Amino acid sequence: MLKHIGAAVGAALLFAAAGASPALATTTGTEHSSQISDVIPVTCDGPGVTSFSGSGNSVQHFTVNNNGDWFTTTVEGQVTLKTLWHGTWGTWTGHLQEWFGSEDNKQSNVQHATVNFNGTSTADPSATLTLHGAFTQTTSANGVLVVNNLTFDCR
8 A cells, every 4th residue: 555655646746747837638547467565554463564465466547637646556366465463473375355546636635445365374274364454545625634544354
């Protein structure tokens, strides 16, 4: 998620720098990748960082125009995931799905993500992990944070 936020900020700065020039036409694009990785700013035990990497499908769609920029990323595949759970750092392998989106226009900014993982421990294959996370953050045109929700559940 943090990587996606950084990409959005970078794109916004690039297009803001062009703001002094004539109006920009709408630009759209799609990017594909078979390598997937991300960092999630929370663990199964709370504060910290959960990370994953592996292979599968990643597709990002984006649109940029004079009103702002919008993009979504969908990720699906087999990964190795590392998280803190029950006080111990563990490594898990399994199937992951992640969706991230950002809408940034003159009226507001919305960022949202969902991640699901089902896997087994690399140290003890009889141990399983099911993880679900969801994040939504909305900022008004006045710069006021009006929605800030994060849920992260591990079983």
